[in-house]
Amino acid sequence: MTTELTANGKPFVHHHGAHCETAVTSALFGNQGLDVSEPMIFGIGSGIFFGYLPMVKLVHLQVTAFRNKPGSVFRKAAKRLGANFVIKTYRDPQKGMDELRQVLKAGHIVGLATNLYWLPYVSERHRHNFGGHNIIVLRETEAGFRISDPTFDHPMDCSADGLERARFVPGPMNPRGFMYYTKSVQPHPDLRQACIKGMKNSCGLMLRIPLPIFGVRGMRFLAKKIIKSPDKLGFQEACRSLAGTVRWVEETGTGGAGFRYMYAAFMQEAAELFGSDELARLSRDMTAIGDTWREFSVTAARIIKQRDKEAETFAKAGGLILKCADREEAFFKELQKVVKKLEA
Amino acid sequence: MKVSEVPQEVTYYEGERRACYALNDEGRYVVVPSIGWSIEEVVNGQAVAELAAQLEDTRQAVVAGLKSPLCYHMERRQMIPEILALTAGIARFRVKRHLRPDIFNKLNPSVLNRYARALAVSLEELQTVPHNKLKRKVTIIHDHRSNRRR
Incomplete structure (x- = not known):
């Protein structure tokens, strides 16, 4: 657990999480003052699943999914907890990066879907060409961006070029610059x-x-x-x-x-x-x-x-x-x- | 899984740690960072070794003049022609043709530039392959607990 500052000087607590999507969603809620743990998001978003897809192949191996399809846990949890998110994808990488910078300047923290292979801080043997890895961008720095990747136990730095590539590279499950941040969160959800x-x-x-x-x-x-x-x-x-x-x-x-x-x-x-x-x-x-x-x-x-x-x-x-x-x-x-x- | 059973066997994440859910002494679930499990190292090691072997085969094929260097760099980035075509903005059938050395050698610089940008390599690198097998930095340090039977 580490505390970081966001663009408008608010503290952000980085929690170590097991899975990228649930932990990112939990952190986005936490930043709005609603404390929902990672397993809670996983359960509410109906994350648990099993699917064996012999016809879909990633790096020559068939997919065996133990969770629901990427994105669905986030969407379901947001809906069931009555939160409003701004969700965007882009065709033009330049536009996507510009809007990311604007949103960061406005004081939001932003969730992104990225390709795991092109994230510069991931070690060589854990790189897969998989475009559904979720991270949070906290603020822009001189060298690039400050990133809270919940699957690591401390925040990371990422170069702007590396992030742009990771967000927009085509591949299996093309992220197309998928970006999301909270518009409003119900303070006392049911x-x-x-x-x-x-x-x-x-x-x-x-x-x-x-x-x-x-x-x-x-x-x-x-x-x-x-x-x-x-x-x-x-x-x-x-x-x-x-x-x-x-x-x-x-x-x-x-x-x-x-x-x-x-x-x-x-x-x-x-x-x-x-x-x-x-x-x-x-x-x-x-x-x-x-x-x-x-x-x-x-x-x-x-x-x-x-x-x-x-x-x-x-x-x-x-x-x-x-x-x-x-x-x-x-x-x-x-x-x-x-x-x-x-x-x- | 109890907290004491969370594997701490190999430094397989290269210094990073991964979160596991485990039961503490009071029977509550907590997040415990793990430095790596030897079982994961076996399956991941197999996949990494397989990719490396395939890459080495391609490198030798390039040296022998059977495939173009583009093929090597594509495989190094874990891509297939379809994905490279999308990334570089070049039609799929053209990418497949460019995997042949005779056709690749005749490509003009603008096409090569697009490939170089898509694969994040320099123009010189794109037109050659390394002389030796690509060495991957894999550090695995076993500690005393790795011998324990689970």
């Missing part, structure tokens, strides 16, 4: 109502989408694919796609176990808000599900390293995902029942 909406929406997303690649059914689909993969693709190729999956579980700023721990943290906060023992119990269930996802990661890494070949097999890795699917199905069915009893 948190309970917002939580109920978020939870109900999440249950629907996990259980009800009638396609076999989303939600609980998506997990089973992925599990079956992993079990069959060494026969179908050969050991090397199967390891590659397995490693890709583990990167989606752990590496994409998930706070551990594909956002499952973050959701457990949300359940815990909600349990206190409603004074509900059932939600507290569900939080513990979610923690256990997260532990199973982590077990999957460990097994996968051992398969790749070829340690203990007898015990660590693709069948075991797939089996762990099937276990996760069963437990998450039970979890969200239970949550559906509990939510009905909650009163706003």
